[in-house]
Amino acid sequence: MELVGPIFEMAKCMGNIACIYIDHHRKLEERMNNLQSTLDILNIRKSDVDLRIKVELQWGKVVKEEVEKWLQDVEKINDEVQIVRQKIQVCPYFSRATLSKHVAQKIKEVEKINERGSYPEPLVIDRPLTSGVRLQIGHLEGEISIKEKIWGHLMGDVVGMIGICGMGGIGKTTIMKHINNQLLKVPRFDKVIWVTVSKELNIVKLQRDIASAMNEQLPEHELERVEALMEILEEKRYVLILDDVWVRFSLMEVGIPEPSFQNGSKLVLTSRSIEVCTSMGCEVVKVQPLSKVESRNLFLKNVGHGVLNVPTLEPILNCIIDECAGLPLAIVTIAGSMKGVYDAREWRNALEELRQRVRSVKGTNIEIFEQLKFSYDRLKDSKIQNCFLYCSLYPEDWEIPRNELIKYWIDEGLIHEFGSRQVMCDRGHAILNSLENNCLLERVVNGERVKMHDVLRDMALYIKSTVGSRFMVKAGMQLRELPSEQEWTDDLEKISLMHNFISEIPTSMSPKCPIVSTLFLQSNQSLKEIPGSFFEHMHGLNILDLSFTGIMDLPNSISNLKNLTALLLQGCENLRYLPSLAKLVALKKLDLRDTSIEEIPQGIDKLVNLTYLDLYSKSLEELPTGILPKLSRLQYLVADRESTTLKLKGEEAGGLKKLETICGRFQELQEFNTYMKSTQGKRLTSYVLAVGQPQGYFWLKSNFVKDVILSECEVGGEAPILLPNDLRCMKICECHNMKSLSDISFFQRNETELRECEVMDCKGIACVLDLLSSPLPCSPLQNLEKLLLSGLDKLFTLVKAQEVATASTLYAPTSPGIFSRLKSFHIHKCSKIKKLFSIDLLRDLQNLERIEVKSCGLLEEIIASEEEEKRSTDHATMTFCLPKLRELALQQLPRLKMICSKHGVMICDSLSRIEVIKCPKLKRIPLYIPLHDNGQPSPPPSLKEIRIYPKEWLESIEWDHPNAKNVLLALMKYREKHSWQAIRSDI
Known part of the structure; x- marks a missing residue:
């Protein structure tokens, strides 16, 4: 009997464990869907951050380190989720519970990263006053004596010009990058300049x-340029680092003052040629190969120390290191290709391959190439190898956008056609990750771009020269003329002349290049015309990129390129005419974005293999009926953004069953609903769908993720609208029959995925949500992160909860969760609203980071004071906590009397900026001000500035503490003549 109790407890414990196990097992699919949804939200935020960086990043600015780290974490978690997806596909039945638990952990990780990604303040900051650019650096193994020698010359007064010499891949650039960053920490020089x-x-x-x-x-x-540069440099004490110099040049002809003891400046060259350095008068510092110990340390750092746990591998590993001959680039790339390999037989085979290829060649450069080619060969998959070689088509040292590169790979057929374009894009990112992991590409610019080492680029071009067909690459070489016709030989496979200044193609030129498959002429903005004879002997051409050139029309010979699969004309603003495309039946991609074509090219209906079509052109007037049904393979369609006549038919667009991305406008609500009915059950990867008249403002601000735009159309009531279940962004403009969002059935659901909502110039809107007409257990806006209300003349309350006598007191307890994730709230030009937030509504705004209220003529209170007074009978201080609020902006509010009642205090521990512009009746800022032990106030630690206008308003403010004004005065700024000036201490 004594054993019964313990046995029972043990059984109970085992039962609990079994229940937990079964629960994990059963919820795998549900959790995976939740993980994907959470990841989608994170990636949407990342897209917003990327766009903001592009807008904010100007000269003299750098991205904040915390933002860079966040972007890296987003990339990392995306990779980890991709691995989870792959594991699920091969997961044994009894491992599902463990994997399900792992997925649950990943959901939490994604949510934490997403929370960190909220940046209400600018994402960029001014560069440090040290006036140099901090460079991204890798590990520097050894070379300590070389680095110290260079540093001694830079800090000394004897040597003014230093030449760093050594073979390609020896580490010259890496050493100088470390020195560049070290120079930024010392005050000796005014400027550190790096030029490749x-x-x-x-x-x-x-x-x-x-x-x-x-x-x-x-x-x-020319002469003025030399003189001007000379004057600029003479004013500073600088270090000028010129990386990768191949030929001697005159400093005086460039405009570089020769460094001397008097001017205190320094010049550093890195070059593969000792003759170049000596001929320019440099003190030569030769970079030697790494020692055996240094080579071993670097190899182990990149291959992983785990290989030492396999005793049979160490002698083979040492032999492979010897074959690398102390060359850091070879060590890093070869080690990267062997990472994760623990089979001694594979290591022996790798050693034998490496020995054979190195011993079979003579000549320093070729020997290096053969060492590096070992890592290329180990990629095994020929398509991945070709993806690597493809990077050599870009200019030397070019930072290549990942997404752009992947699009080219898809166009070239280097990524298997999986049916879904999204799957192909994911495969492209996996290939890029593989090339980065094998140290064949370097990740740069927050992981959004990759870079190819110049020696690896030379190796790629060397590889192509040994296989019977060649690349002719003269990209980014400042060419003003096309290479002579003699250079266009019949063994050319790909030709890249991108990013040059070529302005003319000779009218008689007709290169005989029968096997050329790719021709890159993009970003030659001066190129205005292509003669008809130019394409006559290029019948094998697959990819033709003329984007961002000045061409005005295309020759008729384009029509005969029957093997063409991609015709890329984005940004050809002068292009108005295309010849017939009827014969281009192999064409899969046609990009006419930002051209000036005025009509759909003739024969486009014959392009039955087309999968990608971008027709965004401000001049395009009509999309003829009957064309889209013939393009049944379309996966990507951008049909319109601003045009008043280019519109989609619901039935035609709905018939495109393979569509994954769409951007277009439906003139009538009925057409839109017809389209939505045809897509039920199908989730698009991304879309921007507009109904009604075009609104350029909305197009420009579109996230192009999952957006719907309603403009000048009747919705709600007897005019229902079918909206996508996964809608993320809603924009409504001039839809005057709506009284609230609740008029739309989409907002009568318990919960939506909506993240952003903008409602503008809708004259009938009286409230945002009407809970009387559709009481819900939870709010359809509980996931909303941004709300913008503008030009709503009848708006008198945000949430209508119960009928009362007067609109001004319409503040009953609301449905829980309304706006609970809202981060940014903007209300502009809403002339009827008097009170903004009820106390109950305010309690849901704990995630709010920005409040912006502008030009609301009757607004009297931000937080309803009548409610405060009713609830606080003894007139005790009532506190309102908005813990994440960072910015409060109040502008042109002539009747605003109070933010909250005279007994209310706002506790905003994150608040960094307050703005009060033209609010003459506002007499109190109810900000909680902490007190020192002696009872004196101190400014809130997060608060950085209080901006006011006019400055006289400051004199009328009542402060809760007599010394509060003096404490906050240093943070005060006022506006005068459209610029902000710091208030002088005598005000």
């Missing part, structure tokens, strides 16, 4: 790059 010169020296580009680093511009005339 590369193989093809262009004096004008060199001059402009130096001037740009000094935040200066140079005149166009």
Whole structure:
């Protein structure tokens, strides 16, 4: 009997464990769907952050380190979720519970990263006053004596010009990057300038790059340019680092003053040629190969120390390190290709391959290429190898956008057609990750771009030269003329002339390139015309990119390129006409974005293999009926953004069953509903769908994720609208028959995925939500993060909860969860509203980060004071906590009397900025001000500034503490003549 109790407890415990196990097992699919939804939300936020960075990032600014770290974490979690997806596909039945628990942990990780990604303040900051650019650096193994020697020359007064010499891949650039960053920490120099010169020296580009680093511009005339650069540099004590110099040049011809003891400046060159350095008068510092110990340390750092746990591997590993001959680049790439390999047989085979390829060649460069080619060969998959080689088509040292590169890979057929474009994009990112992990590409710019080491680029071009077909790459070389026709040989497979200044193609030129498959002429903005004979002997052409050129029309010979699969014309603003495309039946991608074509190209209905079509053109007037049904394979369609006549038919668009991305407008609500009915059960990857008249403002601000725009159309009531279940962004403009969002059935659901909502110039809107007409257990807006209300003349309350005698007191307890995730609230030009937030509604706004109230003529109170007084019978201080609020902006509110009642205090521990502009009747800022032990006030630690206008308003403010004004005075700024000035201490 004594054993019964313990046995029972043990059984109970085992039962609990079994229940937990079964629960994990059963919820795998549900949790995976939740993980994907949470990740989608995170990636939407990342897209917003990327867009903001592009807008905010100007000269003299750098992205904040915390933002860079966050972007890296987003990339990392995306990769980890991709691994989870792969595991699920091969997961044994009895491992589902463990994997389900892992997915639940990932959901929490994604949510935490998402929470960190809220940045109401600018994402960029001014560069440090040390006036240099901090460079992204890798691990520097060894080279300590070399680095110290260079540093001694820089800090000394004897040597003014230093030449760092050594073979390609020896580590010259890495050493100088470390020194560059170290120089930024010392006050000896006014400016540290880094310029990459590369193989093809262009004096004008060199001059402009130096001037740009000094935040200066140079005149166009040559002599004036030299003189101006000389004057700019003479004013500073600088270190000028010229990386990768191949040929000697005259400092005086460029405009670089020769460094001397008098001016205190220094010049550093890195070059593969000792002759270049000596001929320019440099003190030569030669970079030697790594020692055996240093080589071993670097190899183990990149391959992982786990290989030492397999005793049979160490001798083989040492032999492979010997074959690398102390070359850091070879060590890193070869180690990267062997990472995760623990089979001694595979290591022996790798060693034998490496020995054979190195011993079979002579010549320093070729020997290096063969060492590096070992890592290329280990990729095994020929398509991944070709993806790597493809990167060599870009200019040397180019930072290549990941998404752009993947699009090219898809166009080229280097990524298997999986049916879904999204799957192909995911595969592209996986390939890029593989190339990065094998150290064949370097990740740069927050992981959004990749870079190819110049030696690896040379190796890629060397590989192509040994296989029977070649790449002709003269990208970014400042060319003003096309290469001569003799250079266009019949063994050319791909030709890249992108990012040059080519302005003309000779009218008689007709290159005989029968196997050329890719021709890149993009970003030659001066190129205005292509002769008809140019394409006559390029019948094998698959990819033709003329984007961002100045061409005005295309020759008729384009029509005969029957093998063409991608015709890319984005940004050809002068292009008005295309010849017939009827014969281009192989065409899969046609990009006419930002061209000036005025009509759909003839024969487009014959392009039955088309999967990608971008027709965004401000001049395009009509999309003829009957074309879309013939393009049944379309996966990506951008049909319109601003045009008043280009519109979609619901039935035609709905018939595109393979569509994943769509951007277009439906003239009538009925057409939109027809389209939505045809897509029920299908989730698009991204969309921007507009109904009614075009609104350029909304298009420009569209996230192009999952947006719907309603403009000048009747919705609600007897005019129902079918909206996507996964809608993320809703924009409504001039829909005057609506009285609230509750008129739309979409907002009568318990919960939606909506993250952003903008309602503008809707004359009938009286409230945002009407809970009387559709009482819900929870709010359809509980996931909303941004709400903008503008030009709503009848709006008198945000949430209508119960009928009362007067509209001004309409504040009953609301449905729980309304606006509970709201971060940004904007209300502009709503002339009828008098009171903004009820106390109950305020309690849901704990995630609010920004409040912006502008030009609301009758607004008297931000937080309803009548409610405060009713609830606080003894007139005790009532506190309101908005813990995440960072910015409060109040502008042009002539009747605003109070933010809250005279007994109310706002506790906002994150508040950094207050703005009060033209609010003459506001007499109190109810901000909680902490007190020192002696009872004197101190400014809230997070508060950085209080902006006011006019400055006289400051004199009328009543403060809760007599010394509060003096404490906050240093934070006060006022506006005068459209600029902000710090208030002087005598005010």
